[in-house]
Amino acid sequence: MKELLALTALEAHEAMVAGELDASEYAEAWRAAAAGDELNAYLWRDEDGDAPGIAVERPSVAPIAVKDIFCTEGVPTTAGSRILEGYRPPYTATAVRKLIEAGAPILGKTNMDEFAMGSSNENSAYGPVLNPWDRSRVPGGSSGGSAAVVAGGLAPWAIGTDTGGSIRQPAALCGIVGLKPTYGAISRYGMIAFASSLDQCGPFTRTVGDAALLLAILQGRDPCDSTSIGLPEAPRLPDREDLSGLRFAVPAELASDAIEPGVRVVFEATLAKIEGLGGEIAEAPLPHAEHGISAYYVLAPAEASSNLARYDGVRYGMRAPSSGDVIEMYEATRAEGFGAEVKRRIMLGTYALSSGYYDAYYGQAQKVRTKIAGDFKSAFDDFDFVVTPTSPSVAFGLGEKTDDPLAMYLNDFFTVPMSLAGIPAISIPAGLAEPSGGGPQLPVGFQIAAPAFAEQKLLDAAHALEKAIGFDARPQGVPGG
Amino acid sequence: MAELEAVIGLEIHVQLATRTKMFCGCELSFGDEPNVHTCPICLAHPGVLPVVNEQAIHYALKIAAALECEVAPRSIFHRKNYFYPDSPKAYQISQYDIPIAGAGRLGDVRIHRAHLEEDAAKMIHVGESGRIHGSGASLVDFNRGGTPLVEIVTEPDLRSAAEAAAWARLLRETVRQLGVSDVNMEEGSLRVDGNISMRPVGSEELGTKTELKNMNSFRFLERGIEAELVRQRGLIEAGEKVEQETLHFHPEDGSLHPLRSKEEAHDYRYFPEPDLVAIAPTEEMLREARESLPELPAARAQRYQDELDLPEDVAALLAADPETAGYFEQTSKEASGVEPRVVANWVTGELAAALRQEGREASASESKVEPAALASLISMVQEKKISHGSGKTVLAALVAEGGEPATIVEREGLAQISDSGELDSIVAAAIEANPEAAEQIRAGNGKAIGAIVGAVMKETKGRADGGEVNRLIKEKLGD
Amino acid sequence: MIEREQVLHVAKLARLGLSDEEVETMAGELSGILEHVDRIAALDLDDVEPTTHVVELENVVRPDVPHESLSPDVALASAPDPEGGAFRVPSPQAEE
Numbered sequence A: 001m002k003e004l005l006a007l008t009a010l011e012a013h014e015a016m017v018a019g020e021l022d023a024s025e026y027a028e029a030w031r032a033a034a035a036g037d038e039l040n041a042y043l044w045r046d047e048d049g050d051a052p053g054i055a056v057e058r059p060s061v062a063p064i065a066v067k068d069i070f071c072t073e074g075v076p077t078t079a080g081s082r083i084l085e086g087y088r089p090p091y092t093a094t095a096v097r098k099l100i101e102a103g104a105p106i107l108g109k110t111n112m113d114e115f116a117m118g119s120s121n122e123n124s125a126y127g128p129v130l131n132p133w134d135r136s137r138v139p140g141g142s143s144g145g146s147a148a149v150v151a152g153g154l155a156p157w158a159i160g161t162d163t164g165g166s167i168r169q170p171a172a173l174c175g176i177v178g179l180k181p182t183y184g185a186i187s188r189y190g191m192i193a194f195a196s197s198l199d200q201c202g203p204f205t206r207t208v209g210d211a212a213l214l215l216a217i218l219q220g221r222d223p224c225d226s227t228s229i230g231l232p233e234a235p236r237l238p239d240r241e242d243l244s245g246l247r248f249a250v251p252a253e254l255a256s257d258a259i260e261p262g263v264r265v266v267f268e269a270t271l272a273k274i275e276g277l278g279g280e281i282a283e284a285p286l287p288h289a290e291h292g293i294s295a296y297y298v299l300a301p302a303e304a305s306s307n308l309a310r311y312d313g314v315r316y317g318m319r320a321p322s323s324g325d326v327i328e329m330y331e332a333t334r335a336e337g338f339g340a341e342v343k344r345r346i347m348l349g350t351y352a353l354s355s356g357y358y359d360a361y362y363g364q365a366q367k368v369r370t371k372i373a374g375d376f377k378s379a380f381d382d383f384d385f386v387v388t389p390t391s392p393s394v395a396f397g398l399g400e401k402t403d404d405p406l407a408m409y410l411n412d413f414f415t416v417p418m419s420l421a422g423i424p425a426i427s428i429p430a431g432l433a434e435p436s437g438g439g440p441q442l443p444v445g446f447q448i449a450a451p452a453f454a455e456q457k458l459l460d461a462a463h464a465l466e467k468a469i470g471f472d473a474r475p476q477g478v479p480g481g
Numbered sequence B: 001m002a003e004l005e006a007v008i009g010l011e012i013h014v015q016l017a018t019r020t021k022m023f024c025g026c027e028l029s030f031g032d033e034p035n036v037h038t039c040p041i042c043l044a045h046p047g048v049l050p051v052v053n054e055q056a057i058h059y060a061l062k063i064a065a066a067l068e069c070e071v072a073p074r075s076i077f078h079r080k081n082y083f084y085p086d087s088p089k090a091y092q093i094s095q096y097d098i099p100i101a102g103a104g105r106l107g108d109v110r111i112h113r114a115h116l117e118e119d120a121a122k123m124i125h126v127g128e129s130g131r132i133h134g135s136g137a138s139l140v141d142f143n144r145g146g147t148p149l150v151e152i153v154t155e156p157d158l159r160s161a162a163e164a165a166a167w168a169r170l171l172r173e174t175v176r177q178l179g180v181s182d183v184n185m186e187e188g189s190l191r192v193d194g195n196i197s198m199r200p201v202g203s204e205e206l207g208t209k210t211e212l213k214n215m216n217s218f219r220f221l222e223r224g225i226e227a228e229l230v231r232q233r234g235l236i237e238a239g240e241k242v243e244q245e246t247l248h249f250h251p252e253d254g255s256l257h258p259l260r261s262k263e264e265a266h267d268y269r270y271f272p273e274p275d276l277v278a279i280a281p282t283e284e285m286l287r288e289a290r291e292s293l294p295e296l297p298a299a300r301a302q303r304y305q306d307e308l309d310l311p312e313d314v315a316a317l318l319a320a321d322p323e324t325a326g327y328f329e330q331t332s333k334e335a336s337g338v339e340p341r342v343v344a345n346w347v348t349g350e351l352a353a354a355l356r357q358e359g360r361e362a363s364a365s366e367s368k369v370e371p372a373a374l375a376s377l378i379s380m381v382q383e384k385k386i387s388h389g390s391g392k393t394v395l396a397a398l399v400a401e402g403g404e405p406a407t408i409v410e411r412e413g414l415a416q417i418s419d420s421g422e423l424d425s426i427v428a429a430a431i432e433a434n435p436e437a438a439e440q441i442r443a444g445n446g447k448a449i450g451a452i453v454g455a456v457m458k459e460t461k462g463r464a465d466g467g468e469v470n471r472l473i474k475e476k477l478g479d
Numbered sequence C: 001m002i003e004r005e006q007v008l009h010v011a012k013l014a015r016l017g018l019s020d021e022e023v024e025t026m027a028g029e030l031s032g033i034l035e036h037v038d039r040i041a042a043l044d045l046d047d048v049e050p051t052t053h054v055v056e057l058e059n060v061v062r063p064d065v066p067h068e069s070l071s072p073d074v075a076l077a078s079a080p081d082p083e084g085g086a087f088r089v090p091s092p093q094a095e096e
């Protein structure tokens, strides 16, 4: 058998079922590995696996790292924000409860951009997460911690959330698999809201098979989430070896020249592999996709401005000292509790909803959303999948884009349209490329999007492609293969 | 200056008597310890989501049916964003541009809309506090927060304070009989605000309106609106302008005070609630609501006028509460051959009076007077077995001890003198005893007859039929 | 272009205290972002239905059955200023 920590979660699971692996010892080994976090990836760890409220009696599934955006009863939950410092929720998120019931010990809570607002993890109130491939670079965001722990050998797998790319982009920048399921596939209950109509929970794993296993645990209709539906049938482990008879669309409009040359090369090579597996490639129009960023940066901040209004220093979380009336208390608390990016988006969203601007911004953005969903619908009339690079670039340097919000937002160029359409999309590692500024090679992600609720088909295709790509690179000192 | 008329519309918040809150499973309560009916959802903890209470939808549809509203095929919820400590999410989930119920009517007032929303929490001001200079502190209790509300908005169809109060009473009775709310104004399960303006009679457009709040009884509602109408009339007649503002009614001295707004900038930034899906009532949901409706006061009063041809006021009086209405219908069923109109008069007149006499607050239905008993009493009087006067005596006895009218008539010997021979001699004797009255009558002074009739009634203890007595006297004194 | 006054007005609505320099930078950044966003204003979408969310469910409800509420001490466990079983706050400016 491979070295313990080199096992995929699926291999470990099968070994446990076969009685060849003691689940508790395995979890213990991972807790020890997690203790060696040098990436600032964990905000809290369950050192001894006995945290009341979330402890698992008898483990039977690989232990897991959970983005700090999921409420965990009695366990610190901050969403990467100062305003929730020391907050211990009185309840546990449905997704986490399902993990615990499945027998997956919770290794810890992972660092993230404050309230999931960011693409680099530099917006965490608790410091940036470092990219395990190059610690001078960002892991991506907002689920940077969850991506880093899996890529960095600090957890076998993890869950995060994706609103406009927050699973797929960090997965790409860290060289692992990240899946954003169809909106409604997994309950949002207990998942701290950023943009309610876009937020979706999903897996970070080393392989597509692991993603399928984790999705099977997480998915399902939840009576606590009126917008949850679950998947038509429980996901099976993907076993497809070829792509014959499948048609892959490359959106003409997204062939943006903002793509790094290295990323483009890997993307082209991956298209060739698809054809090698019998898949068909053709350009397809997604005329409105290019407006995705504009629509997204109206809709998401608008919803966020309302979702984050509850952090007012009255019932939980921090309250800044203030004299005077309750309004002064609100303003002082929110001024001190929120970071710059969160303030920026609250301002943007409040403005977009304020009287006189609603129709021009929020209303118009909702219509663009309709058009983008329509574009995908018609694309899926002729195609099985839409493919793009996950991110226009490989991992960029810490601080490189912090003072240019718009440039930062454009990282989500390829991932936002699928979020707006509510369709599933997966990012798999497709190879390594040199950053435009030069330096050691870094992972490149390949994004595949499918029609709503077509997760099984998506996982099968991604699995076949994964095998053909055979990506087995690992950051320095991380067991793998 | 042209005659002014009042233009009044009402906005009514009805707390639904569901078991649990609008969006979470916390039980509703009144007067419990603070914050014992709270959960992560109604405390707006991070990550929670609302789920609509099925029963609240059913109750809203019952109200819609009772108010003859058009039900929206697909209504949605919005977020009304504002910061205030009684609003834990800092937004209220409320129906905005597509309410569950549209145009309807109750009595002769048109309903503009009725929509579902959630109630705010309670705040108690606790005065100055050491750490907070300038302003005092308040305590927030979230027990009430999230209670289901139906907000009913009328068209400005009311023309006086009294009319407004009377209509509000009709609405209260109607909602109470639906069994969807306690509709208790003192406890706040029924809250009525007024939109008030004035305009020259005959003019069609509306004047500047003020919003009147905090009238927590029907008396205060009427007094508050009256006070505001007087104030507006004064302004207009003095050639001044009515400012659009919200006024708070102070019951202690009947004064009105302008209310400063919660948000100096009133911009609620409404947008569709992304955590909830649309409510699209199915045929079955609508049928269940319709079929669960009892006969409501307005409809019952109409039926009494149309089918039993009772006068409008009597019909309304009987129809107001179902117990009295049932008592009346039972009685007139028993009193076969007697006109419903007559029975109605006995129930709303003599019986009501007799109960008041006895100092009984008890309604007819709760009194000792069985419908059957009252029915036979009324029949006796109708058939002249006893006089109307004796009828009242018997009724008093029935109110006091219940039982059968016949036995009481027997016991008290109240049966009308039917033997005309006996009556004849009593009349003769009375004439003997009052010669001067007799003289005047012969002289053509009809009024004088009263003295002799009185004497006869005294002698017969009211058991004689007045008409018959008059006839005999006139006969004997030949005119 | 977002003016300083607009920034202050929006900050008031959002109950966000901003330092003078935050107001300045915010005005610039919001203007830049909105300039990009304004591209969608040019699109002719008059007869397009807005999408609130992609879920097509209707009538998702729960039965009117009580769940167990939190015990008051748990409900107030994370309150910054609990008092007598309630949440204490500085009073809003007098309403009248």
Ligand SMILES: [Mg+2]
Binding pocket: B013, B117, B151
């Ligand atoms: Mg209301």
Ligand SMILES: [Zn+2]
Binding pocket: B021, B024, B025, B026, B037, B038, B039, B040, B041, B042, B043
């Ligand atoms: Zn609750």
